[in-house]
Amino acid sequence: xxxxxxxxxxxxxxxxxxxxxxxxxxxxxxxxxxxxxxxxxxxxxxxxxxxxxxxxxxxxxxxxxxxxxxxxxxxxxxxxxxxxxxxxxxxxxxxxxxxxxxxxxxxxxxxxxxxxxxxxxxxxxxxxxxxxxxxxxxxxxxxxxxxxxxxxxxxxxxxxxxxxxxxxxxxxxxxxxxxxxxxxxxxxxxxxxxxxxxxxxxxxxxxxxxxxxxxxxxxxxxxxxxxxxxxxxxxxxxxxxxxxxxxxxxxxxxxxxxxxxxxxxxxxxxxxxxxxxxxxxxxxxxxxxxxxxxxxxxxxxxxxxxxxxxxxxxxx
Amino acid sequence: xxxxxxxxxxxxxxxxxxxxxxxxxxxxxxxxxxxxxxxxxxxxxxxxxxxxxxxxxxxxxxxxxxxxxxxxxxxxxxxxxxxxxxxxxxxxxxxxxxxxxxxxxxxxxxxxxxxxxxxxxxxxxxxxxxxxxxxxxxxxxxxxxxxxxxxxxxxxxxxxxxxxxxxxxxxxxxxxxxxxxxxxxxxxxxxxxxxxxxxxxxxxxxxxxxxxxxxxxxxxxxxxxxxxxxxxxxxxxxxxxxxxxxxxxxxxxxxxxxxxxxxxxxxxxxxxxxxxxxxxxxxxxxxxxxxxxxxxxxxxxxxxxxxxxxxxxxxxxxxxxxxxxxxxxxxxxxxxxxxxxxxxxxxxxxxxxxxxxxxxxxxxxxxxxxxxxxxxxxxxxxxxxxxxxxxxxxxxxxxxxxxxxxxxxxxxxxxxxxxxxxxxxxxxxxxxxxxxxxxxxxxxxxxxxxxxxxxxxxxxxxxxxxxxxxxxxxxxxxxxxxxxxxx
Numbered sequence: 001x002x003x004x005x006x007x008x009x010x011x012x013x014x015x016x017x018x019x020x021x022x023x024x025x026x027x028x029x030x031x032x033x034x035x036x037x038x039x040x041x042x043x044x045x046x047x048x049x050x051x052x053x054x055x056x057x058x059x060x061x062x063x064x065x066x067x068x069x070x071x072x073x074x075x076x077x078x079x080x081x082x083x084x085x086x087x088x089x090x091x092x093x094x095x096x097x098x099x100x101x102x103x104x105x106x107x108x109x110x111x112x113x114x115x116x117x118x119x120x121x122x123x124x125x126x127x128x129x130x131x132x133x134x135x136x137x138x139x140x141x142x143x144x145x146x147x148x149x150x151x152x153x154x155x156x157x158x159x160x161x162x163x164x165x166x167x168x169x170x171x172x173x174x175x176x177x178x179x180x181x182x183x184x185x186x187x188x189x190x191x192x193x194x195x196x197x198x199x200x201x202x203x204x205x206x207x208x209x210x211x212x213x214x215x216x217x218x219x220x221x222x223x224x225x226x227x228x229x230x231x232x233x234x235x236x237x238x239x240x241x242x243x244x245x246x247x248x249x250x251x252x253x254x255x256x257x258x259x260x261x262x263x264x265x266x267x268x269x270x271x272x273x274x275x276x277x278x279x280x281x282x283x284x285x286x287x288x289x290x291x292x293x294x295x296x297x298x299x300x301x302x303x304x305x306x307x308x309x310x311x312x313x314x315x316x
Numbered sequence: 317x318x319x320x321x322x323x324x325x326x327x328x329x330x331x332x333x334x335x336x337x338x339x340x341x342x343x344x345x346x347x348x349x350x351x352x353x354x355x356x357x358x359x360x361x362x363x364x365x366x367x368x369x370x371x372x373x374x375x376x377x378x379x380x381x382x383x384x385x386x387x388x389x390x391x392x393x394x395x396x397x398x399x400x401x402x403x404x405x406x407x408x409x410x411x412x413x414x415x416x417x418x419x420x421x422x423x424x425x426x427x428x429x430x431x432x433x434x435x436x437x438x439x440x441x442x443x444x445x446x447x448x449x450x451x452x453x454x455x456x457x458x459x460x461x462x463x464x465x466x467x468x469x470x471x472x473x474x475x476x477x478x479x480x481x482x483x484x485x486x487x488x489x490x491x492x493x494x495x496x497x498x499x500x501x502x503x504x505x506x507x508x509x510x511x512x513x514x515x516x517x518x519x520x521x522x523x524x525x526x527x528x529x530x531x532x533x534x535x536x537x538x539x540x541x542x543x544x545x546x547x548x549x550x551x552x553x554x555x556x557x558x559x560x561x562x563x564x565x566x567x568x569x570x571x572x573x574x575x576x577x578x579x580x581x582x583x584x585x586x587x588x589x590x591x592x593x594x595x596x597x598x599x600x601x602x603x604x605x606x607x608x609x610x611x612x613x614x615x616x617x618x619x620x621x622x623x624x625x626x627x628x629x630x631x632x633x634x635x636x637x638x639x640x641x642x643x644x645x646x647x648x649x650x651x652x653x654x655x656x657x658x659x660x661x662x663x664x665x666x667x668x669x670x671x672x673x674x675x676x677x678x679x680x681x682x683x684x685x686x687x688x689x690x691x692x693x694x695x696x697x698x699x700x701x702x703x704x705x706x707x708x709x710x711x712x713x714x715x716x717x718x719x720x721x722x723x724x725x726x727x728x729x730x731x732x733x734x735x736x737x738x739x740x741x742x743x744x745x746x747x748x749x750x751x752x753x754x755x756x757x758x759x760x761x762x763x764x765x766x767x768x769x770x771x772x773x774x775x776x777x778x779x780x781x782x783x784x785x786x787x788x789x790x791x792x793x794x795x796x797x798x799x800x801x802x803x
Contacts, residue, residue, distance in 0.1 A: 011380070014478060021476070094377070099361055102361055107361040110364070112585055119585070149380065205369040205370070206484040236474060238474060244373060289712075293370060297370070297374070
């Protein structure tokens with residue numbers, strides 16, 4: 001039996017639920033693997049895991065938010081032969097990663113302004129927070145399994161990788177980003193590939209009644225589909241909500257925000273050549289008041305925007 | 317408050333969502349058992365600068381268990397900012413999802429935490445695995461129900477968590493009659509599982525000597541303020557007035573305007589707890605005292621409501637109140653029963669909604685309304701009152717966000733409840749160096765009765781040693797933090 005450990009970092013519980021809902025696939029995995037640690041599912045102590053010489057597969061869920069998270073992630077991953085980053089928080093920092101540019105003290109300060117009373121104690125302490133990171137900032141995992149939560153497609157691929165590894169002792173590649181290597185837009189039920197998208201302008205979500213058949217971009221609504229990896233079967237779009245990019249960029253190392261901005265440059269106001277003059281375009285783009293939250297909702301920590309801002313000393 | 321020394325910690329507390337521990341501390345001559353939440357996330361900070369219409373989906377990721385509740389409370393705050401009144405269809409759709417959320421979460425607690433906790437009282441391991449060996453029929457019904465509910469969520473809203481639903485002034489998609497046919501089938505199956513839970517709960521627990529004993533024990537009493545939503549006096553989970561009832565059953569506050577929540581709920585931030593410590597503001601902060609403690613969730617909701625809609629739920633509610641010896645009910649063991657009453661209520665309400673033709677007709681979104689700079693949304697999440705409060709600037713980006721979750725509110729109540737066990741605990745640690753098995757069981761049961769979800773309570777902060785284990789661990793440490801004994 002191979003040893004499988006599931007380690008939670010800063011989580012909401014969604015990835016746990018997704019993994020636990022694998023059902024028969026999980027049963028198949030358990031024919032080859034013994035779960036040596038998975039807090040919500042099995043009663044195994046972390047101290048036992050720390051004493052083990054090696055772990056075959058380690059799955060890390062959630063983000064790194066404390067010194068302990070980082071230490072544990074590094075120490076345990078060093079013993080693991082295959083490391084899996086599960087979920088968008090683990091791979092890209094996720095939504096909590098929108099805090100990546102803030103120091104923990106700034107976050108605590110913002111919160112302390114909301115409360116009525118403060119109580120101090122020097123004796124009873126709490127663990128030390130760190131600036132928000134993805135698991136991939138402290139370890140270089142072999143398997144990257146994005147999604148918020150990870151989709152059936154990603155979990156199917158992960159299951160196959162784990163079963164193949166159990167049988168052959170090998171992985172197909174050094175770094176594997178799960179999902180399909182194309183943008184979500186390519187197979188969108190609303191946008192056959194033959195269609196040329198023309199975006200009439202930019203509308204915020206509160207300004208429109210969403211058409212349930214037409215491409216969101218053609219309605220003027222930002223949809224991250226063109227810049228997002230195909231990790232799902234379009235559940236949001238089918239439910240009449242634009243893609244918000246939980247799958248991350250199309251390829252590992254690329255930047256979803258920059259890809260989306262470049263898409264916008266080629267589709268925005270294309271049918272109206274006159275408006276293409278710079279002032280018209282700028283006016284439309286200026287409607288996006290929250291650039292980071294629009295283009296990097298799930299991936300700010302791994303973005304070029306983060307690299308630049310952090311270098312400049314972070315955002316106030 | 318005076319500083320304190322750490323005597324012992326039960327670390328970490330398992331079978332609650334998220335990371336927390338019980339710590340025993342001394343402060344002069346006082347001894348207290350504290351419930352300490354140790355996580356840190358900062359959603360109030362990351363919300364700033366965001367387009368407000370993006371908030372419902374962003375904030376739904378506070379919790380993977382009650383993701384829909386966060387989305388709905390957030391959505392109500394956003395509706396208020398845009399001054400939009402929902403169409404009947406949109407309101408029914410949101411209500412439907414809310415009932416499914418509460419039902420799902422309650423069944424999760426009942427099967428994985430509540431029933432094992434009570435049915436295996438006195439045993440070292442009180443979890444679903446142990447229950448499986450003794451009562452496989454109950455456990456398999458629990459697992460099946462859970463997978464059915466997940467199917468239901470996937471059918472109705474595309475994803476089981478963090479999915480698309482709320483847009484300002486409505487929902488992004490209406491439900492069709494074809495989709496409901498499947499829902500009805502699933503509901504029938506869920507119904508039979510609940511009957512099985514009920515029978516088990518009634519025969520094995522309600523009629524047991526243990527249950528009678530627990531109802532008499534002072535450690536399990538909570539005589540604080542019950543808080544919940546009511547609509548025309550009846551139990552309401554999505555849209556009602558915020559009512560507060562004191563330990564004598566008197567209504568001390570009732571407000572239809574959600575913005576006034578801040579007059580009722582005060583919040584203290586303690587350097588030793590990453591969860592806030594809310595209190596009943598008009599009473600002033602009296603930490604660990606029932607005189608300023610608010611509690612929320614199923615038991616509090618049934619205390620503030622005068623009736624429970626739904627035939628079966630209504631009858632069961634009356635039976636509960638009778639066994640409890642009248643209202644307000646003040647024993648936290650009754651949370652489990654109240655949760656079962658609410659599952660019946662949810663099923664009956666779901667059945668009512670899916671038979672309402674208005675669910676399938678008309679617009680799902682409205683754009684009309686006069687916008688304003690602040691919006692507050694309050695819903696009853698499975699664990700109680702959930703508040704989302706946003707302020708925006710003229711381009712509708714968020715400048716301030718505040719979220720108060722039910723587990724945060726109950727954080728104070730849990731601490732108040734635990735303080736009743738402190739003396740006993742201190743005595744045992746002094747004489748035997750560790751708490752007795754009976755005291756540990758009691759501590760765990762008190763915490764579990766409230767069904768805390770610490771991922772939620774720490775939406776604002778998330779720090780924590782990732783040392784969760786599924787068995788309950790006790791660590792006794794001295795004031796320097798040296799480990800003296802481990803169980």
